[in-house]
Amino acid sequence: xxxxxxxxxxxxxxxxxxxxxxxxxxxxxxxxxxxxxxxxxxxxxxxxxxxxxxxxxxxxxxxxxxxxxxxxxxxxxxxxxxxxxxxxxxxxxxxxxxxxxxxxxxxxxxxxxxxxxxxxxxxxxxxxxxxxxxxxxxxxxxxxxxxxxxxxxxxxxxxxxxxxxxxxxxxxxxxxxxxxxxxxxxxxxxxxxxxxxxxxxxxxxxxxxxxxxxxxxxxxxxxxxxxxxxxxxxxxxxxxxxxxxxxxxxxxxxxxxxxxxxxxxxxxxxxxxxxxxxxxxxxxxxxxxxxxxxxxxxxxxxxxxxxxxxxxxxxxxxxxxxxxxxxxxxxxxxxxxxxxxxxxxxxxxxxxxxxxxxxxxxxxxxxxxxxxxxxxxxxxxxxxxxxxxxxxxxxxxxxxxxxxxxxxxxxxxxxxxxxxxxxxxxxxxxxxxxxxxxxxxxxxxxxxxxxxxxxxxxxxxxxxxxxxxxxxxxxxxxxxxxxxxxxxxxxxxxxxxxxxxxxxxxxxxxxxxxxxxxxxxxxxxxxxxxxxxxxxxxxxxxxxxxxxxxxxxxxxxxxxxxxxxxxxxxxxxxxxxxxxxxxxxxxxxxxxxxxxxxxxxxxxxxxxxxxxxxxxxxxxxxxxxxxxxxxxxxxxxxxxxxxx
Amino acid sequence: xxxxxxxxxxxxxxxxxxxxxxxxxxxxxxxxxxxxxxxxxxxxxxxxxxxxxxxxxxxxxxxxxxxxxxxxxxxxxxxxxxxxxxxxxxxxxxxxxxxxxxxxxxxxxxxxxxxxxxx
Numbered sequence: 001x002x003x004x005x006x007x008x009x010x011x012x013x014x015x016x017x018x019x020x021x022x023x024x025x026x027x028x029x030x031x032x033x034x035x036x037x038x039x040x041x042x043x044x045x046x047x048x049x050x051x052x053x054x055x056x057x058x059x060x061x062x063x064x065x066x067x068x069x070x071x072x073x074x075x076x077x078x079x080x081x082x083x084x085x086x087x088x089x090x091x092x093x094x095x096x097x098x099x100x101x102x103x104x105x106x107x108x109x110x111x112x113x114x115x116x117x118x119x120x121x122x123x124x125x126x127x128x129x130x131x132x133x134x135x136x137x138x139x140x141x142x143x144x145x146x147x148x149x150x151x152x153x154x155x156x157x158x159x160x161x162x163x164x165x166x167x168x169x170x171x172x173x174x175x176x177x178x179x180x181x182x183x184x185x186x187x188x189x190x191x192x193x194x195x196x197x198x199x200x201x202x203x204x205x206x207x208x209x210x211x212x213x214x215x216x217x218x219x220x221x222x223x224x225x226x227x228x229x230x231x232x233x234x235x236x237x238x239x240x241x242x243x244x245x246x247x248x249x250x251x252x253x254x255x256x257x258x259x260x261x262x263x264x265x266x267x268x269x270x271x272x273x274x275x276x277x278x279x280x281x282x283x284x285x286x287x288x289x290x291x292x293x294x295x296x297x298x299x300x301x302x303x304x305x306x307x308x309x310x311x312x313x314x315x316x317x318x319x320x321x322x323x324x325x326x327x328x329x330x331x332x333x334x335x336x337x338x339x340x341x342x343x344x345x346x347x348x349x350x351x352x353x354x355x356x357x358x359x360x361x362x363x364x365x366x367x368x369x370x371x372x373x374x375x376x377x378x379x380x381x382x383x384x385x386x387x388x389x390x391x392x393x394x395x396x397x398x399x400x401x402x403x404x405x406x407x408x409x410x411x412x413x414x415x416x417x418x419x420x421x422x423x424x425x426x427x428x429x430x431x432x433x434x435x436x437x438x439x440x441x442x443x444x445x446x447x448x449x450x451x452x453x454x455x456x457x458x459x460x461x462x463x464x465x466x467x468x469x470x471x472x473x474x475x476x477x478x479x480x481x482x483x484x485x486x487x488x489x490x491x492x493x494x495x496x497x498x499x500x501x502x503x504x505x506x507x508x509x510x511x512x513x514x515x516x517x518x519x520x521x522x523x524x525x526x527x528x529x530x531x532x533x534x535x536x537x538x539x540x541x542x543x544x545x546x547x548x549x550x551x552x553x554x555x556x557x558x559x560x561x562x563x564x565x566x567x568x569x570x571x572x573x574x575x576x577x578x579x580x581x582x583x584x585x586x587x588x589x590x591x592x593x594x595x596x597x598x599x600x601x602x603x604x605x606x607x608x609x610x611x612x613x614x615x616x617x618x619x620x621x622x623x624x625x626x627x628x629x630x631x632x633x634x635x636x637x638x639x640x641x642x643x644x
Numbered sequence: 645x646x647x648x649x650x651x652x653x654x655x656x657x658x659x660x661x662x663x664x665x666x667x668x669x670x671x672x673x674x675x676x677x678x679x680x681x682x683x684x685x686x687x688x689x690x691x692x693x694x695x696x697x698x699x700x701x702x703x704x705x706x707x708x709x710x711x712x713x714x715x716x717x718x719x720x721x722x723x724x725x726x727x728x729x730x731x732x733x734x735x736x737x738x739x740x741x742x743x744x745x746x747x748x749x750x751x752x753x754x755x756x757x758x759x760x761x762x763x
Contacts (some may be wrong), residue, residue, distance in 0.1 A: 180722075182722060182725065182726055183725070183726055183729050184722075184725030184726060184729035186729075187725075187729035187730070188729070233671055233689075233750065233752070233753050233755070234670060234671045234674070235750070236748045236749070236750045236753060236755050237671055237674045237675055237678070237748070237755060238674065239734065239735055239748045240678060240687075240735075240746060240748040240755050240757050241674055241677065241678050243735065243737070243746045243748070243757070244678055244681055244684060244746065244757060244759055245681075247683075247744060247759055247761040248681065248682075248683065248761075250761065328677075328681070329674075329677060
């Protein structure tokens, strides 16, 4: 068929242009007009209006081989350098039209196959019918079936009814778990882990144990854990008890810490004693306090020895430990076979307590052990005192680093006891000299009762012993034959003799003859003498000042003196117990401004010293207050020099 | 110190379990003393799970105190230990208009004492 194209139509139109003009008018006229009116210009409506000059302007157009539409600034990320890099060579080919063709090369595999098929079809079209099949069969390679022998049979098997078998397992046991992971839980876990590792190391090292031993160990461990639990509860209960007591005695505790008697300013020199807690124990009602001692390490703990001063009323005794934190019940209670006469707490090992009893025994208690029995007892040893032990004092450890203490007793001997392994070994230091009034033949029988003992603070070989006859002997541990010095102190029993804690030459003594005397060891007669109206049972120096001391008397009064302020009379004379109660002991607390006094009812009263009694000497303005023992010594020296 | 150990079978105020407890005589004595002090309204010993094991108050009050104070103590302990894991809570005191509740804590037990502080 011929495809009509324009040339032909133009031709035909040219031939019959006038005849066919009406039919193809639109096209014709446009073409005709164009053809006939070749020179008239038709402006499209959006054409630029340019002037003649602009029209005549020559614009050079350059034909380039590059594609103007190709991007010039392509950048690609380079993983090697980790930054974007510009690509320089950009594809300049612009594709205008693309059509995928389906021509196959005739020599390729596909081409040959197609040609073979084509040939078959062509060939197959011209042959007779019966031959077709055979040819077809021959050509077709797939099915090797033939018309004559070929049988195709099918059968249907019985399909088993489809069954669904499913299996359900028991779900794994589930438990809800919730926990918090705090910093402290993590810390706890690490600590436990560390302990476990340490234990496993120890187990490795000790793997040679028998099975039996292991079993017994297991039992031990169980008992221990039970122990631990209960022991922990004990601690908890203790704390609660203290808290409850603090609540009850709240005002007393506040006074103890903070109360300073403001009225002291108006009282001139005098001071007062503010009563704080009273310590008493039910089972100690019939006993009287015979000894008091503060613990140096734990400043709120003090020991009370209970017994009896009367010869006729001897029974059992007790050793109690109280703390200021719990005024209602003692911390430690020990029962002793006979009355306690004296006690001393070791300065450094504050769990060792030496006790001297009325029957002459000395015993050492270890507070860390939970038994009621002393760890050492001189009951069975041969060197025990035959009479009441009046004073015990701990000494520094000897050369073999064994602990030792010294006791003085009513049988006139000063004995040193050493704690060797499990027993007390005694060493006689000196025997108190018998006074002249006793006839010679009785000298060995009637001993001089030693009543008090004190060791010098700095030169601890030097000591003082007070006797029943009112004499004070100064001796030394290195001289066992005789005493160095003898002072005629009192007319009656010397109840207490003590070195001044600061000044090396000064000591104080008191006795039943109503006197308190202060001595300089170089002088035979006392430096100061004070007469209190009744028997003085105990005197103590204050630990904070070399010139302050306090004394207790049998009329229940406490007398406090400060020699720096008033050399002739007491700053405070106060009755602190009810009538007819005698005071027997007094001790200053090493740190706090309180004193404890023991009476014959078994009660211990604590008192706070008012500011007037605790005065430090005033310095001139501008000078720094010098502190330390030197000041104290200087103070004392000043006083003494004024009297010499 | 008396070294005597006591074994006693006690059923606590609450719960179905029967707990076997070994209380040292000393601890018993101290507890009795505290209970005997004038002004102490009651004491409760609570175990680590918040179950009261020993008490001097009636059932409902005990349960209430034990539950509430156990939670509060856990919270307080958590606070203290979060700030410094090496630290631990030792006791807690709540003072109200009428009473003072004191709780002394420990890894295993909690001891609660309600006191009327003498004013």
